Every structure is written in C-alpha cells, then in structure tokens.
Amino acid sequence: MRYAWVAAVLLVGSLQLARAWDGAFVYFGLAALAGFAALLLARLVPAGLAGLAVVVLAMAGGFLAARGASPERDPAWVLLDTVPRLLTAARPAPATPELLVPGLLLIVGVSTAAVLSVAKRGTALFVPALGAAVLYVSAALLTTGRADRHGLVALALVVLLALGWLVVDRHGPVLPPAVLSTALAAVTLLAVVLPANGFEPRRLVTPPVTGIAVANPLPQLAAWAAQGETELLRMRGPEVPVRLVTLSRYSGASWEAASTYGPLGVVDAPDLPTGGKVQDASVDLRITGLRGEWLPGVGKPQAVSLSNAMVDPDTGSLVVADGLEPGLSYTVRGVLETPADTDLAEASVPSEATRYTALPRLPFTLGEYARQATRNARTPYEKAVALEQVVRLDRRPDAEAPVGSSYARLETFLFGNPGEAGAGAGTAEQFASAFAVLARAVGLPTRVVVGFQPVPEQDGERVVRASDATAWPEVYFSGWGWVAFDPVSGNGSGPSAASKREVLNRLASTTATPTPTSLPSVPPLVQPTAVRPDEVAAAPAGESFPFWVFTPVLLLVGLYVARTSRRVRLRAAGPVGAWHEVLDSLQLAGLRPEPSRTVPDIGREWGEAGARLAVLVDQAAFAPRPGAHQPSWPLARQVRKAVRRNASWWRRAVWAVDPRPLFRR
Structure with missing residues (x-):
C-alpha cells in the first residue's frame, strides 16, 4: 500500500513536470520508477549505497546523452551546461537528449529519495510529499504557471497526500498537521504567486539571439513557378497551408522580414495577441529539396521538435541558422486562427498597430485608388473584401511577369497600359503586395505571408512542390487575430465565399474598376486614411486569469485535511x-x-x-x-x-x- 501511494504521488508530479517538454511524458513516467530500482538494490547493499549507485548511474547516462552537444568538454561541465541549455531552449522544450537530462535527473533523485525513505516501516511519509512539491514547483517555474492553469494537478496532489496520511500512515509517526498545512500553503504560494508576478528563471541566463540577413523571399516565387514539379518537402497531417516566412515591414521598395530571432516560448509575447478562436494543428515535415534558412511551419508555432529552431514572436516565422538540409525531419505544432464570418462582419481593427499600417511616401494614386474602392464600405471587413475583389478584377496570374513589389511595380500592375510589361499581370507577389498596400492606405493592419498552398494527400503523405509556392495577405481584426485573404482567386483560406458575395452584393459599386485620379498638381505624399473612431477598438489585453485567487481555497483545504487527520488519530x-x-x-x-x-x-x-x-x-x-x-x-x-x-x-x-x-x- 505504501509503495503504491508513493508511485502515484511520483507519477503525478513527474507527468506535471513533463509538460515543460514537448512529448516527454513516457520518459518522465519511466524515470519516476527509478527509485524502485534503488529499492531492489537495497536488498543487497545498504540503502544509502543503493541510492548513491542509482544516482551515479543516472548521471553517467545523462552525460552520455548530452555529450553530443559539447563533445570536447569534461563530464561535469556537460551536465552543468544542460541547465542553461534548457533555460534558453524553446518552450515547451523539444524532447532531445541534451534538453531532457536536467528534468530526468531531478526525477530520478526525487524518486530514489522518496522510495528509500518509506522502505523502513514506521517512517513518516514526509519525503514523498516534499518530492512531489519540488516537482510541482519546478513545472510551475519552467512553464510560468501554464502547466496547471486551473490548479487541478495541485488538488490531485493534495488529495493523494491526504490519503497517505489518513489511510496509509495511520499508525506511524507523522509530520505535525500544523507544519503540514503551513508547508502546503507555502508550496501553493511559491507555485502560483511567483509565476503570476512575472518571475522567470530563464531570465537568469542570456538566451541566444540569432541575427539573419535575409533577402526578400517574394521574388523567389517566380523561380519556384518555373521549377514546376520539383519536390520541396513532404508533410503528414491536416490539409492546411504551410507558412515559410511572414513579411510585416514595407519600405516602399520591398517587403522585409524580421532580422533577429530567439528560442520559441522564451522571447517576448507578440505585439498583437492571438485571436479568440483557434484550432490546433500538428504536422510532421521532411525537407527534400527546399533550401535556405526559413523553416516551414503551420499557423502560429507553439512547439518545434528541433532544438536549434528560432522564431520571430511577432510573425511566427521560424529559422534555423545552419540552413535546411535534405532529409531534415521535424514536427511543428501550431494554432490556426479560425474566426467565423459573423465574428468578422462587425470586427474592428486596433489603432496602435502602426507597424502594420506604415506606408513611407505613399503615392497619391495608390491612396486615392484605395479610397475609391472602399468608399461605400461600412466596416474594416467590408473594406478588405472590396479590395480583394478590386485587385483581382481584370488582372491575371503570370509566372513570367516582372518581379518586385515597389510602389512603381504595383502602379504598373494596377494601372499600366495594355502591352506594357507587367501591366495587369503578376505573380502572387504582386497580388498580395497590392492588396496589403491598398489595405494599409485605408487603415487596415496587413502583412504578407510566403508559403505553400494546401495539397491533397497521396499514400499517407502530402508532397509539396515548387508550383505550390504562393503568397497571400493577412488583415488583423481586434479579438480575432490575423485573417488570410486571396486576391489571386478569392477562394483561399479565410472568410467563406458566401460571406464575401454577401458583402459584394451590398457594395455593388466596388465591382467597377476605380480610376486613378489625375490632377494638374499631384501631391507628393498622401498619408493613409485613418479609421473612424467608432471602428477602432483596443486589442484584447491578453492577460491570464489570476489563479492566485485560489490560494485561500487551497489553504482552507489544507487546514480541513489537517483537522480531519487529527480526528482520525484521536479516534484510534x-x-x-x-x-x-x-x-x-x-x-x-x-x-x-x-x-x-x-x-x-x-x-x-x-x-x-x-x-x-x-x-x-x-x-x-x-x-x-x-x-x-x-x-x-x-x-x-x-x-x-x-x-x-x-x-x-x-x-x-x-x-x-x-x-x-x-x-x-
């Protein structure tokens, strides 16, 4: 009975700690049973020596698992370096050998001490409870309280500890209930209040920040279109678009990606919060022909199985500093923002997203063209639908059209005379860029995504080819996040075709091509039209629920358990x-x-x-x-x-x- 109780306590604590890693539950569950190996060994040698032997073997195994990251270093340095590596890795950390070592060694030590402490009859069950508290607090600090948002695991541990003192250890010496209740309250405060007040152990070490000088990848679309059936990568998972890089800065000459990247989950929160409706997606990817530093992913990445992957928190773009190599396999788990059509119909846009509305030295013709196209639109969503329709009308995709996304190239794409190179024709680069610039001109926060359109599954895999490469614009709506539009065909992901038709029927005038204004004296600069105050709403605060309010409840539960334990002993x-x-x-x-x-x-x-x-x-x-x-x-x-x-x-x-x-x- 005593060993079953100890195993249950250790398993709950270990699986809670495993949530700081991605897909490590099996490893941590097995590590929780290491103490029972020490118990078997204690039948042959003294208990202290048995525990020391198990810990030494675990440390030796940890060194062998982690030495690949630093093969030239001595064993002590390799083991000590695993902690900084973990604190500068993604959150949740990938389940790679060198990142698993600190957590597994902690569990082995706690498990060995807990099992050997109850091996002698009549001993108190204090050490298993202390070990469970250590594992729980470690999980809370590594995940900043996200591993047990609602306190359910803490409640399960309290119930298990209560059963231990009320049932398993009724006749043995126990910790005084007053000390027990105080310890439980202290553990609860440590696990809840510290993460809630912004204590972050990762700040004790300096996370690596990768600087990458990356050219604008949009011109690559024409080259990929020319390659046609060339295979770039393979994937397993749902049929969703694959994102390669998101471009958010526009200079008037080209789009630019972020230049600095950090470990996933360690970098600061994005400048615009994720929408209120999301869908989880997980895909397995294998690189076959794709080159460069950009790492394909899905949605907003939450976890990547590569330990050297870096992310831009604002856009979710992933990179590997060493570049892609054929045969590279990994798993990406992300969230897709999936607002309903009714959610977007009356949605507003944030006023503080100036980074996504900036248009340096916008030509008057483009600004006036955008205003004419949206003059009858009531809401930001109607403006986006109208611009999608306007950009698509009387223009055709052409893989051989001139590349570029500057103001001059977009003016040729939109207003060029018949026969002029690039007039009314372009790749997804021109369609997406024209939409994004015109939308910014009327106050809509936009960005451009380079990626691959969804492909059907064949023999259990989805083969992504060069011809599947594309680009699409996204608009940010307050409370709902980034929503994709498709000015090339109008049938891509994002709002439904029925919703768009309904908007276009109300805005019948937008189906006519706006005429760029020609004035005797064209002003050199026109600032984007500001959104009306009634259309602007502050972005959701994104603050997490203050779970520290449950601390008094847990304290009362601890006092009730202590009082009940006292009554049971008095009755006996x-x-x-x-x-x-x-x-x-x-x-x-x-x-x-x-x-x-x-x-x-x-x-x-x-x-x-x-x-x-x-x-x-x-x-x-x-x-x-x-x-x-x-x-x-x-x-x-x-x-x-x-x-x-x-x-x-x-x-x-x-x-x-x-x-x-x-x-x-």
Missing part, C-alpha cells in the same frame, strides 16, 4: 483520544478549562454523555481493562455537539478549519 487512541476531541471542542468554542480541574469535574458540565466519558477516561488512564468494549467516541461526539451549540455563530462558521487545535498538545 481510544477514550484518551476521545477526551482530547472534547478538549479540542472546548477550545474551538472559546471555553478553555483551568488546568487544575479534573476530568470528571469537566465532564459533568456536559450532561450524562460527558460524565460517562469521564469515567471511561479515568478507567483507561488508571485501571485499563484489555479487551473491554469502550464506546467512547460516540460519547465524545455528543459532547462536541453540545459544546458547539453553546458556541457563538462565528466560531461555528470556522469550526471545521480553525487551526488552533493543531497547536494544542
């Missing part, structure tokens, strides 16, 4: 324990008798039950009769009820959790 102590229950009741009611008074004298004050219990107490103390039936506990309950009836209402309200009896000797 016969008449003397029953009399201590009476004295506890008197203390709770504020009626502490003088030490000089005798037991019969006090018992007679509470009726026949008190007098009979006093007789049984005297007999048990001075003339015990082995084997005699002494129904003392029912008498103690009757006295307790009588005492409670005489107590004030506020004492009765806190009767079950009042900690004062825990301190009475």
Whole structure:
C-alpha cells in the first residue's frame, strides 16, 4: 500500500513536470520508477549505497546523452551546461537528449529519495510529499504557471497526500498537521504567486539571439513557378497551408522580414495577441529539396521538435541558422486562427498597430485608388473584401511577369497600359503586395505571408512542390487575430465565399474598376486614411486569469485535511483520544478549562454523555481493562455537539478549519 501511494504521488508530479517538454511524458513516467530500482538494490547493499549507485548511474547516462552537444568538454561541465541549455531552449522544450537530462535527473533523485525513505516501516511519509512539491514547483517555474492553469494537478496532489496520511500512515509517526498545512500553503504560494508576478528563471541566463540577413523571399516565387514539379518537402497531417516566412515591414521598395530571432516560448509575447478562436494543428515535415534558412511551419508555432529552431514572436516565422538540409525531419505544432464570418462582419481593427499600417511616401494614386474602392464600405471587413475583389478584377496570374513589389511595380500592375510589361499581370507577389498596400492606405493592419498552398494527400503523405509556392495577405481584426485573404482567386483560406458575395452584393459599386485620379498638381505624399473612431477598438489585453485567487481555497483545504487527520488519530487512541476531541471542542468554542480541574469535574458540565466519558477516561488512564468494549467516541461526539451549540455563530462558521487545535498538545 505504501509503495503504491508513493508511485502515484511520483507519477503525478513527474507527468506535471513533463509538460515543460514537448512529448516527454513516457520518459518522465519511466524515470519516476527509478527509485524502485534503488529499492531492489537495497536488498543487497545498504540503502544509502543503493541510492548513491542509482544516482551515479543516472548521471553517467545523462552525460552520455548530452555529450553530443559539447563533445570536447569534461563530464561535469556537460551536465552543468544542460541547465542553461534548457533555460534558453524553446518552450515547451523539444524532447532531445541534451534538453531532457536536467528534468530526468531531478526525477530520478526525487524518486530514489522518496522510495528509500518509506522502505523502513514506521517512517513518516514526509519525503514523498516534499518530492512531489519540488516537482510541482519546478513545472510551475519552467512553464510560468501554464502547466496547471486551473490548479487541478495541485488538488490531485493534495488529495493523494491526504490519503497517505489518513489511510496509509495511520499508525506511524507523522509530520505535525500544523507544519503540514503551513508547508502546503507555502508550496501553493511559491507555485502560483511567483509565476503570476512575472518571475522567470530563464531570465537568469542570456538566451541566444540569432541575427539573419535575409533577402526578400517574394521574388523567389517566380523561380519556384518555373521549377514546376520539383519536390520541396513532404508533410503528414491536416490539409492546411504551410507558412515559410511572414513579411510585416514595407519600405516602399520591398517587403522585409524580421532580422533577429530567439528560442520559441522564451522571447517576448507578440505585439498583437492571438485571436479568440483557434484550432490546433500538428504536422510532421521532411525537407527534400527546399533550401535556405526559413523553416516551414503551420499557423502560429507553439512547439518545434528541433532544438536549434528560432522564431520571430511577432510573425511566427521560424529559422534555423545552419540552413535546411535534405532529409531534415521535424514536427511543428501550431494554432490556426479560425474566426467565423459573423465574428468578422462587425470586427474592428486596433489603432496602435502602426507597424502594420506604415506606408513611407505613399503615392497619391495608390491612396486615392484605395479610397475609391472602399468608399461605400461600412466596416474594416467590408473594406478588405472590396479590395480583394478590386485587385483581382481584370488582372491575371503570370509566372513570367516582372518581379518586385515597389510602389512603381504595383502602379504598373494596377494601372499600366495594355502591352506594357507587367501591366495587369503578376505573380502572387504582386497580388498580395497590392492588396496589403491598398489595405494599409485605408487603415487596415496587413502583412504578407510566403508559403505553400494546401495539397491533397497521396499514400499517407502530402508532397509539396515548387508550383505550390504562393503568397497571400493577412488583415488583423481586434479579438480575432490575423485573417488570410486571396486576391489571386478569392477562394483561399479565410472568410467563406458566401460571406464575401454577401458583402459584394451590398457594395455593388466596388465591382467597377476605380480610376486613378489625375490632377494638374499631384501631391507628393498622401498619408493613409485613418479609421473612424467608432471602428477602432483596443486589442484584447491578453492577460491570464489570476489563479492566485485560489490560494485561500487551497489553504482552507489544507487546514480541513489537517483537522480531519487529527480526528482520525484521536479516534484510534481510544477514550484518551476521545477526551482530547472534547478538549479540542472546548477550545474551538472559546471555553478553555483551568488546568487544575479534573476530568470528571469537566465532564459533568456536559450532561450524562460527558460524565460517562469521564469515567471511561479515568478507567483507561488508571485501571485499563484489555479487551473491554469502550464506546467512547460516540460519547465524545455528543459532547462536541453540545459544546458547539453553546458556541457563538462565528466560531461555528470556522469550526471545521480553525487551526488552533493543531497547536494544542
């Protein structure tokens, strides 16, 4: 019974800690059983020596697993370096050998100490409880409290610990309940309050930041279109677009990607929060022909199985500094923002997203063209739908069209005369860029994504070819996140075709091609039109729920468990324990008798039950009769009820959790 209880406590604590890694539950569950190997070894050698042997073997295994990251270093340095590596890795950390070592060694040490501590009969169950607390606090700090957002695991551990003291260890020495309740409260505060107040152990080490000088990848679309059926990568998972890189800065000459990247989950939060409706997606990817530093992913990445992957937190673009190599296999888990059409119909856009609306030296023709195209639109969503339709009308995709996304190239694409190179024709680069620039001109936050369109599954795999490469624009809506539009065909991911048709039917005038204004004196600069105040709403705060409010509840649960544990032990102590229950009741009611008074004298004050219990107490103390039936506990309950009836209402309200009896000797 004792070992089963210890195994349950260790498994709960270990699986909680495993949430700081991605896909490490099996490893941590097995590590939790390492202490039982020490128990078997303790039958041959002293327990201390057995525990030391298991720990030394675990450290040797950890060194062999982690030495690949630093083969030239000595074993002690390699093991010590695993902690900084973990604190600068992605969150959750990939389940690679060098990143698993710190967590597995911690569990092996806790498991060995916990199992060997209960190997001797009559020992207290304090060490397993302390070990579970250490694992829980470690998980809370490594995940900043996200591993147990609702406190369910903490509640499960409290219940398991209570069962240990109430059932498993009823007759052995125990930690005083007052100390136990204080320890539980301290652990709860440490695990909840520290992450809630921004304590981040990763700040103790400097995370690596990778600087990458990357050219604008949009011109590569024409080259990929020319390569046609050339295979670039393979994937397993849902049929979703594969994102290669997101471009958010526009200089007027080209789009630019972020230049610095950090470990996933360690870098700061994105400048615009994720939408309120999301869908999880996980895909397995294998690079076959794709080159460069950009790492394909899906949605907003949450975890990557590569330890050297870096991310731009604002756009979710992934890179590997060493570049892609054929045969590279990995798993990406991300979230896709999936707002409903009705959510977008009345959605607003944030006013502070100036980075995504900046248009340096915007030509007047483009700004006026955007205003004419959206003059009848009521909401940001209607503006986006109208611009998608306008960009697509009378223009055709052409893989051989001139590349570029500058103002001059976009003016040729939109307004060029027939026969002019690039007039009314372009790749996805021109379609997506024209939409994004025109949308910014009327105050919509936009960015451009380079990636690959969804491909059907064949023989269990999805083969992504060069001809599947494309680009699409995205618009940010407050509360719903980034929404994709498709100015090339209008049938891509994002709002449904029915929703767009409904908007276009209301905006019949937008189906006509706007005419660029020609003035005798064209102003050199036109700033984008600001969104009306009634269309602007602040972005959601994104603050997590303050789970520290559950701390008083957990403290009350701890006090109740401690009081119940005391009553169970008093009940097992016969008449003397029953009399201590009476004295506890008197203390709770504020009626502490003088030490000089005798037991019969006090018992007679509470009726026949008190007098009979006093007789049984005297007999048990001075003339015990082995084997005699002494129904003392029912008498103690009757006295307790009588005492409670005489107590004030506020004492009765806190009767079950009042900690004062825990301190009475």
